[in-house]
Amino acid sequence: MSTVRIGAAAAHFGRDLEFDLARIAKLIDDARRAGAGLLVLPDAALGGYLADLRHPDPDALPPALAPDDPVIGRVAALAAEMVVCLGYSEDGGQKRYNAAVCVSGDGVLGRHRKVHLPAGEVAVYSPGESFDAFDTPVGKLGMLIDYDKTFPESARSLALGGAEVLACLSAWPTSITNRAPRMAQDRQARLFDLYDQTRAAENQVVLASSNQTGSLGGMRFLGQAKVVGPGGDILARTWSKAGLAVAEIDVTAEIDRARRVLRHLDERRPSAYRGGAE
Template sequence: MNTVRMAAVAAEFGRDLEDDFTTVERLIKEARTEGVDLLALPEACLGGYLLGLDDDTALDAGPPALSVDGPEIRRLAALAGEMTVIAGYCEAGEDGRRYNSAVCVTGDGVLGNHRKVHQPLSEDASYASGDTFRAFDTPAGRIGMMICYDKAFPESARALALDGAGIGVCISAWPGARTNAAADLAEDRWKRRFDLFDRARALENQILWISANQAGTFGSLRFVGSAKVVDPGGDILAATGVTAGLAVAHVDVDEALATARRSMGHLRDRRPDAYTPAGAASA
């Protein structure tokens, strides 16, 4: 039995790293009082996201670039202690480029790191892209990480599920619609897409799904919040709605996976030989 108390955060973060750490520390303390084992903080929670996703984002200096083995990530690990914590940050790559990254830590150090692969709109003006999806082991179970737009591509979560991830964690800075925005975020069409992707990725891979997101506003962006935990059947176990908060669910991961896969096993019943597009072999 692998019973895990897991939580997803919706919260507001900005450029001031000290302010961000104050918020992170508060959220970790709140999660600890709830008995949380696995906590997902949003994309870019250390240093903030971009001011916008139009061409003028190049005018923004962007968040501070941090090394995965630097003092800031060690500070995050110290705050995590016995908890497994996932957080988003701007990574200073060994190649001199900057990456939009997610790191997974406990008090023992870094367990995993993911560089965002899929970049929406003008994000590539600020970040280089990653090129892999890999699962890894944690005290909470085998986890796969994604960042925001990554989850719009079924192959991302499928690659992680095939690598043995029983829990998918997607951290985001997902905004509301850029045009014809709804006055009520709960009715926003980009918010609806955010929720659909969360439920679909959990259901099609029959895995637990934790979705964290920024809340509030930053620059020209208004984030949809909507942090949640989804079970392997695509049902939402806990959610924050469009406001800031903590979505907490207590799950026996092994039982949830076994129950979902008992009759129809989506990973087991795959037919990879049938998925090659016509003409691809000769292209």
């Protein structure tokens, strides 16, 4: 992988798919103007996230889209030469999934179904079953959907699969049970940044973290989109505002530099770990 500009978006999305598509088109255009080859959009960019995590209303859920829904093809057409990752609610027939898809003008490059579901999502979604890295024109990628990145095994599985860039798509709200007077003091805001930096540093990979902004129902989203280097350093960020975090990085060279002396993936001792960690 040569030098690439990576963009991570902080933006608001709701139930109106045409509104969402217009916003996606604007973000893709802004990223293209910034020279980005990869753009990571938030979880639930098509249709918005749940309005209530404690008691989701079954009559007010995001629209469920088939994996081959034409709206995903429209995003692929907008992406053209760029690689774009985005989230949506997937219609799996008898099941519904919190899902992500990675596209370019050539079509679908990779997919992911959220594996780790917080309490409120269990009532709505079924869990995915794997973490799979995939090839793209900007290198080998892996995707995580918000709560997935809380678990070290998720990112580690993708890194072991060869992913050099982790795309973390989120609809991550402020704390529901312990609201802080200022977002900077919010527990979930602190954890969001901590997980982003830790997952990059422990796997020595590049991480692009997107998130929703604004409010939906009782949910208030953090923003805090960022690009993180393989040493855990934040290369670009939006803070809590809507916008794009864009960083230019020679991914392979920076990963090689991070792994020059300490190579975390090679120095693991799986036989010493509990729970079948590999």
